[in-house]
Amino acid sequence: MLEYLKTILQKVSFDAKLFEKELRKAIRSLRGTELKELRNWCYLQFGSVYRMILNRHFSKAT
Numbered sequence: 441m442l443e444y445l446k447t448i449l450q451k452v453s454f455d456a457k458l459f460e461k462e463l464r465k466a467i468r469s470l471r472g473t474e475l476k477e478l479r480n481w482c483y484l485q486f487g488s489v490y491r492m493i494l495n496r497h498f499s500k501a502t
Contacts, residue, residue: 442474446481453486460493467501475501 445466452458463482470478479498487494 442470442477445469445478449482450485456490456493459490460497463493463497467497
């Protein structure tokens, strides 16, 4: 599931609103270790572009 969600986020990363929508769905569908892995991966992949979005949603999730 985690790999699938990563693929989706990569494919929608061209649009901030779509990225945020898919990120919310991804966070809701994962728990524990997988959520931490997604968080780390997202910051590595998209931290320079979508840091504010990531901070907003991951701060609520943890």
